[in-house]
Amino acid sequence: MxxxxxxxxxxxxxxxxxxxxxxxTNGRRRTPGLRRAELAxxxxVSVEYLTRLEQGRDTRPSPGILAALAEALRLDDADRRHLQQLASVDHRRQLCAGGRPTVSRTVRPQVRTLLEALRDRPAYLINRIGDVLAWNGPFDRLARPLGLLDDERPNLVWFxxxxxxxxxxxPDWADLADQQVADLHRLRGGDPAADAFAQRLDRTVGEPFQSRxxxxxxxxxxxxxxxxxHPEVGPLRLSYETLELADDQQRLVVQxxxxxxxxxxxxxxxxxxxGSLRSVAG
Structure with a gap:
């Protein structure tokens, strides 16, 4: 990263x-955001130090400086956690040289068993870049008419x-697209395969992906x-719950x-x- x-x-x-x-807000600005001097x-902190941070020439800010920047930038909880993660990734590099994470495509037998046990609800397993690794029968019946499973290696983000x-x-495509990019950013973790995937999307899709x-x-x-x-049964309103699997960088989604x-x-x-399936309030 x-x-x-x-x-x-x-x-x-x-x-x-x-x-x-x-x-x-008076005066002309080249961009609508804060100037470096204002944030500094x-x-x-000094403008020179902030410039080094933003240009990647200094990647080891102290916890105090990170906290001051987070407060000045009005970061929410998710952004603060991500900022801390970015800082810790660089520290881990020096402690574990060469130990980069990789995109997992191996599905544990216990997870397959869990998917098969969910017989009346669509459920699927995805990795950090959105590859759909495994799914149950109800999800196949739901997703295949959409075209999501057309590819030999289906990928939700790419679709x-x-x-x-x-x-x-x-119908809520824009919000769904935002969430897919947020997941991709949050989980990439310095994995070159994740960055390469984002670059392919950038070249293929252009602005809709690039701007996000x-x-x-x-x-x-x-x-x-x-x-x-849905092309076969019309409108569906489905809730979803996402379960993070320990150590796998994979997520199980149940609808x-x-x-x-x-x-x-x-x-x-x-x-x-x-009436064989009970709906949930949402």
Whole structure:
């Protein structure tokens, strides 16, 4: 993640408006965000030192400086955790030279058993870059008509951004795209395969991915509700819960309907008798 600490700080400085920190907005600005001198004053560091941080020439700020920058930038909890992670990644490099994380594509037998046990709810397993590694029967019936499983190695992030069918299937496509990029940023962890994947998306998709990637979002929603326009049964409103698997950098996602209409539609799709699956409030 060479240069990522500085790039992250710069992205948050450029996103923070002067009025948010009590500074006047009069005068011409080349960008809407804070100037380096303004952030340096708020954090009580020198402009020269802040410049070195943002340009990646200094990657070992003290905890006190990190805390001052986080406070000056009005970072939320997710951004603060990510900033600490970026700093600790660089420290780990010197302690564990050559030990880079890799994208895991191996599914443990216990996880496959768990997927098979979820017989009445769509569930799937993804790794840090969105590869769909394994899934159960209900998810196959749900996702295959969308085209998500067309590729030999399906990838959720790639489908959302690069497949022209995705915006048609997902009415909340923009929010879904934001979340996919946030997950990718949060989990990349210095893995060159993750960065290479992001570069391929950048070349293939262009601005819709590039603009989100440059904002460096990291806030995630491990649970929530998604709307889906299914080509066979129509609108579906599905809640999702994301479970992080220890040590695997993999996530198990389980979906279930949130209302009576979605429950009936999912029953039809899966060939079940009506009412066999209970919806959840959402």
């Amino acid at each position: 060479d240069g990522e600490l500085g790039a992250f700080l710069r992205s948050r400085r450029e996103a923070l408006r002067p009025e948010q920190v009590g500074l006047p 004053t708020l954090a009580q 959302v951004f690069a497949d022209e069918r995705a915006p048609e299937h997902f 990637w440059q904002r460096r979002p990291v806030a995630v929603q491990p649970s929530g509700v998604r709307w889906l326009r 279930q309907p949130t209302d009576a209409e979605s429950t009936a539609a999912l029953d039809r799709l899966l060939g079940r008798r009506p």
